[in-house]
Amino acid sequence: MSLPNPISVSTDTVVTYPDGDLTSTGTVLRVQPLADGRTAVVLDRTPFHPVDPVWPDQPADAGALTTDSRSYPIVDAVVGATDGTTLYVGDAPVRTGTDGWAFVVAHLVDDASGLEPGSTVTVTVDAERRGALSAGHTACHLASLALNDALSSLWTKEVPVDGRGRPNFDQLAITTSRILEGGSLDEYRIGKSLRKKGFAAAELGPRLDEVSASIDRTLAEWVASGAGVSIVRDGGGHGLGQRRRWRAELPEGAVEIPCGGTHLRSLTEVTAVTVALELGEADGALTLTMRTTAQPA
Ligand SMILES: [Zn+2]
Numbered sequence: 001m002s003l004p005n006p007i008s009v010s011t012d013t014v015v016t017y018p019d020g021d022l023t024s025t026g027t028v029l030r031v032q033p034l035a036d037g038r039t040a041v042v043l044d045r046t047p048f049h050p051v052d053p054v055w056p057d058q059p060a061d062a063g064a065l066t067t068d069s070r071s072y073p074i075v076d077a078v079v080g081a082t083d084g085t086t087l088y089v090g091d092a093p094v095r096t097g098t099d100g101w102a103f104v105v106a107h108l109v110d111d112a113s114g115l116e117p118g119s120t121v122t123v124t125v126d127a128e129r130r131g132a133l134s135a136g137h138t139a140c141h142l143a144s145l146a147l148n149d150a151l152s153s154l155w156t157k158e159v160p161v162d163g164r165g166r167p168n169f170d171q172l173a174i175t176t177s178r179i180l181e182g183g184s185l186d187e188y189r190i191g192k193s194l195r196k197k198g199f200a201a202a203e204l205g206p207r208l209d210e211v212s213a214s215i216d217r218t219l220a221e222w223v224a225s226g227a228g229v230s231i232v233r234d235g236g237g238h239g240l241g242q243r244r245r246w247r248a249e250l251p252e253g254a255v256e257i258p259c260g261g262t263h264l265r266s267l268t269e270v271t272a273v274t275v276a277l278e279l280g281e282a283d284g285a286l287t288l289t290m291r292t293t294a295q296p297a
Contacts, residue, residue: 010082010102012103013240015238016046016238020262023125025120025122026120027119028041029042031112031116039108039112040107042106046123047123048060048074048123049125050105053091054079054095057177058262059179061074061077061133062126063125065109072109072111073109074107077107079106080103087104133180134263134264135182136184137246137261138229139294142248143292144162145163146275148166149164149218151169151204155167156200169199170188173199183291187287188290190285201286205279208279215275219273220272223273226266228265229267230247232247245257248267270295270296271295271296273292273293274292276291277289
């Protein structure tokens with residue numbers, strides 16, 4: 001079924017979305033038809049953010065591949081992985097960044113006719129959607145730090161802390177995180193193991209309004225500071241599998257969080273970030289939902 005691919009994929013796709021890039025020109029390395037009828041197109045470099053199936057927090061960008069003769073709408077993009085022979089698209093047996101594997105952006109198109117290894121293509125990312133997702137992702141990280149801060153008095157034992165030295169509720173309790181355009185949706189589970197670690201779960205309900213107000217106060221302070229935001233790359237390369245960190249120059253000091261997504265460049269790009277908290281129950285455990293909203297400037 002698969003087409004001959006004279007150029008093999010042996011190194012990570014060079015990704016420029018961490019720098020905020022929206023367009024670039026690259027060379028097609030591989031064109032692979034998928035079982036669902038779509039085709040995965042791998043380039044040597046791209047500004048297109050793909051969803052990572054291992055931790056699918058930020059969805060794929062929208063946009064298109066363009067050649068001299070036509071344009072191919074990108075219907076989705078996922079992190080692919082190859083051991084040098086097989087290209088896994090969305091079902092890699094290893095985590096992104098594992099040694100001995102190359103990690104690539106698989107741009108999915110409905111019809112790839114005319115595209116072949118060696119073709120030169122321009123990638124264009126929808127700027128409006130990217131901007132809204134970047135705002136949502138930055139707001140998500142800020143809200144998680146503000147949540148940790150607001151819940152810090154509910155811990156009775158020592159647990160791992162976040163970049164600001166607060167007990168890292170976000171890391172210990174999160175089950176899913178979804179970046180939306182202009183916000184995010186985080187789900188936390190407060191079960192037996194979190195209680196054993198010293199989290200006073202019974203106090204959360206009575207204090208929920210107070211916690212929510214505290215988060216909004218902290219977020220308002222940070223937004224007012226207009227703090228700079230950047231992505232720090234570990235090591236020198238620009239490959240997809242390279243570890244990266246989100247960094248915010250908050251008033252009391254810089255904070256970093258491991259992150260593979262896209263972000264604002266400064267908090268002057270938003271006028272407000274606020275949250276709404278909701279407690280629930282699932283499988284005998286308490287759940288906390290945090291909806292975060294960022295108002296664009
Ligand atoms: Zn992130």
